[in-house]
Amino acid sequence: MTLSRRHFLSGSLGSAVLLGAAAACGSGDTGVGGGGGAATTGAAGSAAAPSAAVGGKVGGGPVTGNISFAFWGGSVAEQTGFEYAKKIFETENPGATVELKTSPYDGFYSGVDRSIQAGDAPDVFRVDYTTFGRYASRNVLLDLNPYYDQSEIDAFIPSFWQAISYNGGAYGVPHQTDTSAIIYDVAALEKAGVSSVPTTLETAWTWDEFADVMGKLRSSLPDNQFPFAYNWTQAGAYRWLSFLYQAGGSLLTPDLAAAAIPSDAGTKALDFTKSFFTEKWVPDTNTIQGTRYSDDFFLKQTTVMSSIGDFSIPAVADPAQGFKGEWGATFLPRDAGAASDLGGNAIAVYNKTEQADTAAAFAKLMGREDVMKYFCAQSMELPTLSSLAAGGIDFVYVPELMSVFTQQATTVSQSVVDATVTPAFNDINTTLQAQLETAFKGGDTASALEQMAAGVNSALGA
Amino acid sequence: MTLIDRPTSAVPPPAPARQNRRSGEQGRAAAWFMAPNLLLIVVFLLVPLGLAFWIATQRYESLGDPVNIGMSNFVGLTTDPVFWESLRNTVVFTVATVPTGMALGLGIAILLNSVMPARAFFRSVIFLPLVISGVSVGMLGAWIFDQYDGFVNNVLAAFGVSGPSWQSNPGWAMTAVVLVTLWIRVGFDMIIYLAGLQAIDPQLYEAAQLDGAGAWKRFTAITWPMLRSSTFFLVVMNLIYSFQVFDTVFAMTSGGPNNATTMIVTYAYKVGFDEHGPGQLGYAAAVGVVIFAITMVFTLVLWRRNSAAED
Numbered sequence: 001m002t003l004s005r006r007h008f009l010s011g012s013l014g015s016a017v018l019l020g021a022a023a024a025c026g027s028g029d030t031g032v033g034g035g036g037g038a039a040t041t042g043a044a045g046s047a048a049a050p051s052a053a054v055g056g057k058v059g060g061g062p063v064t065g066n067i068s069f070a071f072w073g074g075s076v077a078e079q080t081g082f083e084y085a086k087k088i089f090e091t092e093n094p095g096a097t098v099e100l101k102t103s104p105y106d107g108f109y110s111g112v113d114r115s116i117q118a119g120d121a122p123d124v125f126r127v128d129y130t131t132f133g134r135y136a137s138r139n140v141l142l143d144l145n146p147y148y149d150q151s152e153i154d155a156f157i158p159s160f161w162q163a164i165s166y167n168g169g170a171y172g173v174p175h176q177t178d179t180s181a182i183i184y185d186v187a188a189l190e191k192a193g194v195s196s197v198p199t200t201l202e203t204a205w206t207w208d209e210f211a212d213v214m215g216k217l218r219s220s221l222p223d224n225q226f227p228f229a230y231n232w233t234q235a236g237a238y239r240w241l242s243f244l245y246q247a248g249g250s251l252l253t254p255d256l257a258a259a260a261i262p263s264d265a266g267t268k269a270l271d272f273t274k275s276f277f278t279e280k281w282v283p284d285t286n287t288i289q290g291t292r293y294s295d296d297f298f299l300k301q302t303t304v305m306s307s308i309g310d311f312s313i314p315a316v317a318d319p320a321q322g323f324k325g326e327w328g329a330t331f332l333p334r335d336a337g338a339a340s341d342l343g344g345n346a347i348a349v350y351n352k353t354e355q356a357d358t359a360a361a362f363a364k365l366m367g368r369e370d371v372m373k374y375f376c377a378q379s380m381e382l383p384t385l386s387s388l389a390a391g392g393i394d395f396v397y398v399p400e401l402m403s404v405f406t407q408q409a410t411t412v413s414q415s416v417v418d419a420t421v422t423p424a425f426n427d428i429n430t431t432l433q434a435q436l437e438t439a440f441k442g443g444d445t446a447s448a449l450e451q452m453a454a455g456v457n458s459a460l461g462a
Numbered sequence: 463m464t465l466i467d468r469p470t471s472a473v474p475p476p477a478p479a480r481q482n483r484r485s486g487e488q489g490r491a492a493a494w495f496m497a498p499n500l501l502l503i504v505v506f507l508l509v510p511l512g513l514a515f516w517i518a519t520q521r522y523e524s525l526g527d528p529v530n531i532g533m534s535n536f537v538g539l540t541t542d543p544v545f546w547e548s549l550r551n552t553v554v555f556t557v558a559t560v561p562t563g564m565a566l567g568l569g570i571a572i573l574l575n576s577v578m579p580a581r582a583f584f585r586s587v588i589f590l591p592l593v594i595s596g597v598s599v600g601m602l603g604a605w606i607f608d609q610y611d612g613f614v615n616n617v618l619a620a621f622g623v624s625g626p627s628w629q630s631n632p633g634w635a636m637t638a639v640v641l642v643t644l645w646i647r648v649g650f651d652m653i654i655y656l657a658g659l660q661a662i663d664p665q666l667y668e669a670a671q672l673d674g675a676g677a678w679k680r681f682t683a684i685t686w687p688m689l690r691s692s693t694f695f696l697v698v699m700n701l702i703y704s705f706q707v708f709d710t711v712f713a714m715t716s717g718g719p720n721n722a723t724t725m726i727v728t729y730a731y732k733v734g735f736d737e738h739g740p741g742q743l744g745y746a747a748a749v750g751v752v753i754f755a756i757t758m759v760f761t762l763v764l765w766r767r768n769s770a771a772e773d
Contacts, residue, residue, distance in 0.1 A: 110735045113524040130738070138525040224610050234716065235738035283610060284630030289718025291604050291629075302610050429738050434544070441720040 055149035057357070064095030065355040067362060070112065070122035072105040077314045077396070081375030089365050096358050116140050121350040123359040127172060128345045129163050130238060133423035135348060136166035142349040143169035147360045156367070159414060160384040163421045164346045173367040174384035176376055177344030178310045180231055180239060181408045183401075186326040188304035189213075192220035197330045201407045204331035204338060207246070207272060214281040217304060228276065229286045229297035229306045237288050237433040238341065238425070239307075241416070242332060243269040245339035251419045251428070251456070259456035262449045265336070270445045277440055288437040299323055307332065309343050310405040313380040317397040329401040331408055338411040342420045344381065382409055424459040431455025514754070517747035524734075524741035535748035545749065547721050548729040551636070555725060556704040558640045559647065564696055566644065567651020572685070574652070575659045585656070589649035596646070600713025603642035607714075632722030635715055639723050642710060647703070651696055658692030659685070694768045701760050705753060726753055 071082060079102065086098045101122055103111060109131060115121040127135055135141050148170065153161055160174035184197065194213050198204045205213065217227035232239045241251055249265025252258065276282045283302055285292060295316060298306035308316070316323050332340055347363045349356070365371055369385055376383045377393050380402060395402045419425070431452055439448035456462075518535055520528035539545050570588060574581050591599060606613045607628035615625030626634045662685065670680050708727040711717065717724035717732070724732075726749060732739050734746025 106737060107735075109737050110524065113741070116525060134525070134741075140525060284627060285609065285719075287630070287719060289716050289720065291714070291716050291718075292608075300611055426738055427740050430736075430740050433738075437718065437720050 054145045054153065057146040057360075058149045058152075062093040062095065063358040063361045064093065065358040066097045066099065067123040067353070067355045067359045068099040068101050069124040069126075069362065070101040070103065070108075071126040072108040073102040075311070075314055075379065077379040078311075078375075081378045084374050084378075085362075085366050085371050088371060089362050092365075093358075093361065096361075098362055116350070119352060121352070123353040123355055124347060124349050124363050126175070126345050127348050129177075129342055129420055130235075130425050130429065132164060132172060132346055132348070133166070133421045134426050136164070136169075136171040137423035140351055141171035142351040142353070142356060142360060143171060144173065144349065144360055144363065145170045147364055155369075155385055155387065157384055157386050157389060159412075159417045160344075163342075163417055164348075166423075172346035172348040173363045175345050175347045175366050176372065176379070176381040177342065177384055177409065177412075178381045179340045179343055179405060179409045179412060180242070180307050180309050181329055181331055181340070181404050182228075182305055182307050183298060183316060183327055183329050185298075185301070185304040185323075186328055188217070188221070192216045197328060199330070201331055201338060201411070205333045207333050207335045210333035211275075214276075214279065218280060221304065225301070226283045226286075226297075226303045227281045227305055229282050229294040229303040230273075230276070231294040231307045231309060232288060232436065233286070233290050233293050234288065234433070235429060236293075237436055238420070238429045240269075240273060240432060240436055241419075242339045242341050243273050243335075245413065245416060246333065246335040246337060247272075248336035250415055252415070252422070252460075254415075256418055256422055256460075258460060258462040259453035261452050261456065262446075266449050267445055268335075270439055270448060274439055274445065287440045288433050310380050310382065310402065311343075313401065313405075314397050329404040331404060332411075338408075339413060339416065340408050340411045342412045342416050344384070382406060422460075424456075424461075427459035428456050431459065511754075514747050514750055517744055518751045520744040520747075522742075522744035522747070524743060528744065531744070535745050536751075538745065539748055539752065544721055544724065544729060545726075548724045548726045549752075551722065551724060552705055552707075552726045554636065555640065555643075555707065556701060558636075559643050559704050560697065560700040562640075563644050563647040563700060564651050564693070566648045567696070568655045568689075570648065570652045571655035571659055572681075575656060585652070588652055591646045592649045594646075596709030597713045599642060599646055600710040603638065603710065603714040607638040607642075629715065630719050632719060635719055635723050639711055639714060642714060643704075643707065646710065647700065651700070654692050654696055655689060658689045662688045690768075690771070694764065698761055698764055701764075702757050705757050705760075 069082070069086070071078075073079060082100055086100055089098055090096060112121060112125055121140075153170075156174055160177065161170070164170055164172035164174055189197065192213075193216055214227045221227065230239070244251065244261065244266060247265035247269040249263050249269060250260045253260045276286075277284065283297060286294070286297065286303075292302075294303075294306040295308045295312040297303040298308070299316065299322065315321070316327065332338070347366045349359045349363050353359045366375075367384070369387060372383050372385055373388055373393055375381070376388065377395055380395055380397055382405065383389055383393065389406075419428075422428070432455075435443075435448045435452045435455065438451075439445065517528070519530060519532055521531045521534075522528040574585055574588075578584075607615075609615055609625065609628045609630065612625075612628065614628070618625040626637075628634050628638045666684050666688075667680055670684060675683065706727050707725050708731065711723055711725050712728050712731070715723040717728050730746045730749035730753070733749070734741065734743050
């Protein structure tokens with residue numbers, strides 16, 4: 001890379017997410033107010049009521065009590081990061097313990113929902129940004145505003161603080177983010193005559209250049225091997241929106257009140273991605289309802305390029321089970337502009353927990369600079385604190401490739417963030433899953449876009 | 463003396479008071495014996511069934527309180543194309559798996575009921591898939607029928623044959639699911655038929671053989687009629703199983719491609735419990751009620767037909 005990460009983050013794209021904070025301040029290590037049993041209900045989580053004052057509970061000594069923290073078992077790397085947070089928390093708060101409750105991703109939210117309905121939810125749990133709005137809007141999360149003073153809030157990249165904000169309340173801690181970029185098999189590209197791969201965001205392949213590369217790879221590969229796989233499988237359907245935004249389109253209107261998909265950009269994006277299948281650039285099974293994910297296609301060498309989230313890097317880089325051969329990373333293609341998806345997770349606190357202060361303190365610790373830095377370094381995920389986004393994380397695996405993902409993250413526009421955290425996004429994603437699957441299997445573009453718009457409008461109540 | 467006038471027994475009947483006391487004691491004892499089962503049936507069967515009907519009349523999302531919407535969920539089903547497609551897929555799947563599985567199970571049972579070496583071993587091998595979890599079998603099936611890197615297509619490629627698109631072609635995807643299901647179910651069919659075959663008196667076959675009946679005649683005149691109760695049991699069980707198939711399909715194809723293998727239960731799961739689905743528990747319950755109604759009607763019709771045949 002010719003640009004340093006700091007230079008890039010501070011010098012490009014006014015709309016970029018990672019540019020939000022001018023100041024890299026915030027030690028984030030202010031203690032959380034002690035005393036027991038406060039702030040479990042009241043205005044917390046209310047969709048209608050204004051939130052409690054910022055900073056009302058900042059300060060004070062160590063907290064006590066036993067809390068549970070539920071998360072899905074993503075990887076050994078993430079588990080290591082969470083165990084580190086538990087260790088730090090219990091050391092700093094001798095009277096407090098954290099029970100880590102890991103479960104598979106499939107069924108995680110169903111379990112959380114059932115436990116909320118039963119009034120027995122984990123005190124703290126992990127929520128991804130695409131699902132966050134659903135919880136924030138249903139009055140089940142604790143407003144964390146009182147636990148933060150303004151300087152601590154300012155330490156976060158504004159877009160991410162906004163992602164956990166709802167009707168004036170702050171219903172979680174932006175823990176980390178991730179986004180997608182392309183990994184590739186160096187030898188396969190060389191064999192196909194692809195002599196250079198973009199190393200800066202500005203020189204990312206245009207759609208035409210991308211198509212040219214796909215064509216070269218298609219010609220050089222056998223029938224049962226493919227140039228590319230995209231990570232839109234199952235719940236990842238929303239990642240198709242990156243193509244829509246690259247083409248200059250948008251999921252929602254600027255007021256977020258209605259669908260904006262049917263458009264020239266929408267038609268162009270859908271036709272372009274449908275051509276992945278007709279041109280045999282991707283396996284026929286790389287559809288929404290497929291059972292194999294893009295990183296698996298790459299690891300099994302069914303494809304020689306795949307779009308993946310940075311959280312998949314540990315698996316690809318694993319010496320024993322990972323990719324056998326030399327591999328690199330480059331940017332998603334661009335058209336009218338560059339764009340990528342908002343991934344990542346927040347840490348939320350159940351608003352009926354009996355240990356509100358302890359739970360809030362633990363959630364807050366997860367967003368503290370040293371703890372976030374350790375977690376991101378282990379899990380190959382991106383930070384949400386401005387100070388860390390500017391650099392300083394020693395990523396454990398192939399750190400030189402992480403700069404690609406870090407730069408790609410700057411193409412997550414504000415409108416992508418706004419759309420992703422809308423409470424109806426789950427329903428919107430369901431619509432996208434259904435219509436994209438039909439379109440990729442030969443369905444009509446115009447009809448698919450209209451159906452998408454109808455589904456989105458229905459989800460929004462428009 | 464007419465038959466009516468003749469005493470039916472030389473032994474005098476017991477005194478009415480004593481008889482009543484004894485039957486009362488027996489009734490109480492029976493009630494105590496039945497109570498645990500009845501309790502379980504009420505708590506785990508009847509109450510959930512009633513709740514399912516109630517939830518089906520609600521707009522009930524995974525978070526928040528239910529709102530009564532009457533029959534709207536059922537009305538919504540009538541215009542839901544994915545529901546109808548999943549119903550059609552389920553019927554196709556049922557028709558493809560039930561008769562074929564039973565025919566294969568019967569054939570294997572007859573083979574393993576005869577004198578052949580290592581019968582116990584073969585019975586165990588064929589029965590084994592049934593005790594493996596459906597999800598594991600589904601994942602195994604996904605690997606076996608992976609169209610790019612799967613066992614079946616790799617074997618075919620070794621013979622220079624290009625394997626079918628087991629996952630991306632709707633017809634082949636359904637075929638793969640049916641084949642894996644048959645692999646699971648044949649063992650169950652075999653074991654039930656084997657039990658039925660062993661209950662047939664061998665003297666019937668000896669007598670038929672003495673009368674000159676050939677193998678086919680012995681099968682059609684003795685074996686098949688004597689297996690009627692086994693066949694009835696298997697038809698009912700297999701229909702219920704096929705209509706409620708979930709785990710294998712979900713793990714193997716996730717309902718794809720383009721809903722070609724979405725079954726009615728996988729659809730209910732998707733709308734009710736999928737991580738990034740709509741979380742509409744009321745709508746999913748309505749689908750569940752439809753499944754219940756269909757299987758109930760099937761079972762009653764079969765029951766009546768079987769009863770009529772036995773009479």
